[in-house]
Amino acid sequence: MNPLLQVRNLTKHFPSRYGSRNLTAVKAVSLTVNAGETVGIVGESGCGKSTLGKSIIRLFEPDEGTVLFQDKDVLSLEKRALREMRREIQMIFQDPYGSLDSRMTIGAIVEEPLVIHGIGDRATRYKKMLRLLEITGLEQDAANRYPHEFSGGQRQRICIARALALRPKMIIADEPVSALDVSIQSQILNLLVDLKEKFDLSYIFISHDLAVVEHVSDHVAVMYLGGIVETAPTKDLFTRPCHPYTEALIKAIPQPDPLRTRERIVLQGEIPDPENPPSGCAFHPRCPKVMDICKTATPEEKNIGVNETGHLIRCHLY
């Protein structure tokens, strides 16, 4: 069976502020999502993970590459066909405050996708909307209330209800729990896991939080400065991180265990300016294992895994 989503060499440039150079936010990214699978994308701020998510459903128009969704070429779709395609891929954003229209009732917000896509009549839409509220753990009377009356966690539930309205096959969740408190985070994560089973969903789960990504994902891709540096099945990636950046990232997470002896790799410096990326491997100025070749040659993708799904890495060490 072909994968649900196949992204090949996706590249997105933005014009630079001063016009002279282009900023490459996403650089030749390839990604595969099978039906029923959750693929996590991790990386620090500015690494291009959100741009990647938005480019896949053409909220940003990618400059190069292909995106195949159910074997259809997404990038060549006409406006009308694109809208049809978006019924199948929905998005949830980080900020549940900014992504809800404060002047619409929750009922109207959750119903809106059905209205836009002309699904059902008023009565069936209303029934569907109530059902969606129930599925996402909201009270029925929420339908007549406004976003400001809800807490962050509940607003994220509203966003999820809206995303589910069209019964998508895939949801791209961009930092869906980052703005929430710890005790609320777990509620939303559990809801997402539960809905995945109920509706046979696939997720692209974008987050900076490795523990969260490990928890929800089957497959993880690590991004640095616009490119994917390592991709592997979750367990493989976390038990055997191969790229020095992945290793540092995992070791940098503070663990809630005061007795653990920490072997932390503290990376020097910060993510370089994407308008002026380093030559060779983008990570070389911060890499603890840097070699001469890293400074000049961009590493090719290699499969160091045992089977075909593999463990892909871009690093001269391998």
Place this chain on the structure above:
Amino acid sequence: MQFTHPSSSHSILHVDSLHISFSTNEGRIDVVEDISFFIGSGEIVGLVGESGCGKSVTAMAIMRLNPSPPSSVEYGRIFFKGNDILSLDEGSMRHIRGNRIGMIFQEPMTSLNPTFTIGYQVGEVFRCHLGISQNEANNKTVEMLDLVGIGGAQRRMEQYPHELSGGLRQRVMIAIALACRPELLIADEPTTALDVTVQAQILDLLRTLQSEMNMSVLLISHDLGIVAETCDRVFVMYAGRIVEKASVVELFRNPLHPYTTGLMSSSPRLGQSKKLLPMIPGMVPSPSQRGTGCYFTDRCSKASEYCRHKTPTLEAVGDKHQVACWNYK
């Protein structure tokens, strides 16, 4: 680390039954309720809790930075090295604030002034508290920027906050907070806005400087991982009250309060493969809707009707542990 002598001579800070309320359109709301703790010399103490639990209000009260009105300290006292801070006049308080107690805030962009250079803002501390000239202040500023690991300090002095990355801005904040070598540093979510690799750098820096200066630190955080790696003792706050106090080892080895155990198990941890996370149901009540008795009752799996009506007080369980829960009476 003895709870039995809260007013021990080694204590830098002693907060005694602090109760803070805010007046709002709906009347007076109690935000921090009757909390007491002390911080010993050279000790790093963590204050953990979710948004709205009153941890930042507590920190700001120590600095006397809560605007009044609407806030007011209903009762309670705060002793800094034996002096009651709350009874000081503003002039004496200014001598303590930024000089003997330093503070780092969460969002370095909003806490730096965008219209002044880095050099000016770090130098300001020296000019205010040491009364030295601009020139001398500049020299000290360069030293300070070096100390917090900002390379090319001379050049950075001329730059404005927007020209710096988040990590560098937080280093500038640390330079400002530590410029006068304070005896106590209050760090309110110092790394929350930063990426993990930068967070690791900043935490390392704080730890190094803390032991070099033998400073006491009150670290406010919602991240149990950071607290576990950094602190000597921990206080857990929920809805305006401290519900558990323990040494860091004891707290993570043997968490007692149902809220603490809930927090620990509900955050995903690396290397843990559970399909569903244990949850704390419901959400933190807003300060006006906390109800009576133990405020955690509605979300607690071990609660009884008794909990709803009677407020538990902190009771010792062992010598390094206190918990406010009726299940441990």
